[in-house]
Amino acid sequence: MMNNILLCFSCSRQEVNSKDTIVCRKRCPQNDVDCILNETQTITFQTLALPTVPYLPQPLILTTMRAVAMSGNVRFGTDYRILEGNERQLFDILKGQGVGEFIII
Numbered sequence: 001m002m003n004n005i006l007l008c009f010s011c012s013r014q015e016v017n018s019k020d021t022i023v024c025r026k027r028c029p030q031n032d033v034d035c036i037l038n039e040t041q042t043i044t045f046q047t048l049a050l051p052t053v054p055y056l057p058q059p060l061i062l063t064t065m066r067a068v069a070m071s072g073n074v075r076f077g078t079d080y081r082i083l084e085g086n087e088r089q090l091f092d093i094l095k096g097q098g099v100g101e102f103i104i105i
Contacts, residue, residue, distance in 0.1 A: 020047035064102045
């Protein structure tokens, strides 16, 4: 059973590659042990504009996301999700070790 823990994130728009990326970083109050012990550090939201393609002979990788740890010895989990816009089930996430690919099928 998962505990419901409220985490506080500070979000800002990133101008690195796109104006459609928002990165939220965890900010814990000094005495909030549940927040401090929770391993989630950042949440990233990306919006993609897709070209019109009349025919796809095979699945097409639209973007690749990679989780990066500060130390090579750290093991962590990643969670890649399509939050909306997939009502017709045309998109999928392929997940590898620390890497997620967003594809159109």
